[in-house]
Every structure is written in C-alpha cells, then in structure tokens.
Amino acid sequence: xxxxxxxxxxxNLGRDPEVRYSPEGTAxxxxxxxxxxxxxxxxxGEKREDTEWHRVVFYNRLAEIVGEYLRKGRSIYxxxxxxxxxxxxxxxxxxxxxxxxxxxxMQMLGGTANQGANSDYGQGYPNTGAPxxxxxxxxxxxxxxxxxxxxxxxxxxxxASAGGGARAIIEDDDIPFAxxxxxxxxxxx
Numbered sequence: 001x002x003x004x005x006x007x008x009x010x011x012n013l014g015r016d017p018e019v020r021y022s023p024e025g026t027a028x029x030x031x032x033x034x035x036x037x038x039x040x041x042x043x044x045g046e047k048r049e050d051t052e053w054h055r056v057v058f059y060n061r062l063a064e065i066v067g068e069y070l071r072k073g074r075s076i077y078x079x080x081x082x083x084x085x086x087x088x089x090x091x092x093x094x095x096x097x098x099x100x101x102x103x104x105x106m107q108m109l110g111g112t113a114n115q116g117a118n119s120d121y122g123q124g125y126p127n128t129g130a131p132x133x134x135x136x137x138x139x140x141x142x143x144x145x146x147x148x149x150x151x152x153x154x155x156x157x158x159x160a161s162a163g164g165g166a167r168a169i170i171e172d173d174d175i176p177f178a179x180x181x182x183x184x185x186x187x188x189x
Contacts, residue, residue, distance in 0.1 A: 005067075005082055006080075006081060006174055007078075007080050007101050008077075009033050009035060009054055009076075009077070009080075010035070010076070010078075010109070011031065011075070011076065012073055012074065012075055012170055013031055013032070013033060013034075013035040013070055013072050013073060013074050014031070014032050014072065015032060015072050015077060016032065016070075016071050016072050017029045017030070017031045017058075017066050017068075017070055017093050018030070018128050019063055019064060023137060026059060026139040026168070027058075027060055027064050027067075028057065028058070028063055029057070029058040029061040029062075029063035029064075030056070030057050030058075030100075031056050031057075031058070031070070032054065032055060033051050033053070033076060033078065034052070034053055034054075035052050036050070036052075037050045038050075039050070046083050047087070052102055054100075055098065055099070055100040055101065055180050056078055056080065056103050057102055057103065058106065059103075062105075062106060065106070066106065069108060074108065074110070075108075076106060076109060077108075077109055077111040078101065078103050078106050079103070079106075080101045080105070081099060081101070081104065082098055082100075083099070083102045085098055089108070111138070117181075118163070118189065121159050
C-alpha cells in the first residue's frame with residue numbers, strides 16, 4: 001500500500017536562521033515557523049487564536065538561501081516531510097526524540113521596503129544538493145498585433161485586470177474549447 005508523508009506550512013519565522021555546516025560540508029539550517037489558527041468562540045462570540053510552532057530543518061543550498069534571505073517575522077511557505085529522529089541527551093544520557101519537518105521546497109512570501117526590484121525574493125527554491133542560480137523571469141515580448149482589431153470593450157462578466165496591468169486578449173479561435181458563437185467575442189485574462 002502506498003503512503004504519503006507531505007507537510008505544507010505557511011507561517012512566520014520565530015527567530016533568525018543560523019546556518020551550520022557538518023564535518024562533511026553539508027549546510028544545515030534549523031528554524032521555527034509559527035502558524036496561527038483563528039476561530040470565533042461559540043459561547044462568548046470573541047475571536048480566539050491558537051499558535052502552533054513547527055521545527056523545520058533545511059539542507060544544502062536551500063539552507064544557505066534561508067540563512068541569507070530570511071529573518072525573524074518573515075512569512076514563508078514550506079513543503080517537506082515529517083521526520084522523527086532519536087538522540088542521546090548529553091547531560092543525562094537518556095534517549096530523546098524530536099519531530100521536525102525536513103524542508104524540500106521553500107518560497108519566501110510578502111516583502112519589505114528594503115527588497116530590491118530585481119531580487120529573487122518570492123521565488124520557489126527546491127532543496128537540491130548542487131548549487132544553482134536563480135535568474136529573475138524575463139518578461140515575454142508582446143506578439144505582433146492581430147490582423148483583426150480587438151473589440152473596444154471587454155466581454156461582459158470578464159474579470160477586471162488586477163493592479164491596472166495590461167490585459168491579454170484571447171480570440172475564440174485561440175481557445176480549443178470555446179463555445180460555438182456566431183459573433184466575435186474576446187476573453188480577457
């Protein structure tokens with residue numbers, strides 16, 4: 001029978017990350033992520049919240065990226081797996097267990113005033129052993145204008161563009177599943 005061990009967390013860092021290196025040269029970084037669950041109390045009607053702390057460990061290049069770009073309070077998205085490890089307490093010699101999330105992918109969320117426009121902030125990073133460079137996405141060059149003029153108003157019910165950016169006009173002929181329509185219509189994305 002197949003099994004799944006997958007964790008997805010979206011929360012805030014509880015402290016600044018510190019990168020350490022093993023004797024073999026593997027980068028490791030431990031952080032704590034706070035996630036908050038909010039609800040309304042049935043009896044009092046007041047808003048309640050419960051904060052849960054999660055131990056997360058990053059390895060290799062991903063650990064170095066976390067150490068370089070993340071700070072306490074920063075929002076982060078993490079995908080990984082749960083791992084329980086056993087170790088001996090140095091003082092008492094008793095066996096201790098710790099359960100943590102081993103991060104396989106991370107994405108920095110939100111932004112700050114000191115973030116540069118060309119930074120890699122907000123891009124997803126998989127946990128790979130080999131160093132990799134992240135290049136910011138380059139905007140696509142606009143296609144040549146269509147031979148037929150676009151209608152002057154968007155189709156009624158079409159979603160408005162968020163943030164006032166440019167809209168892409170897609171003709172019926174470009175959509176393989178477009179409904180049969182006797183007139184011309186455009187869909188705005």
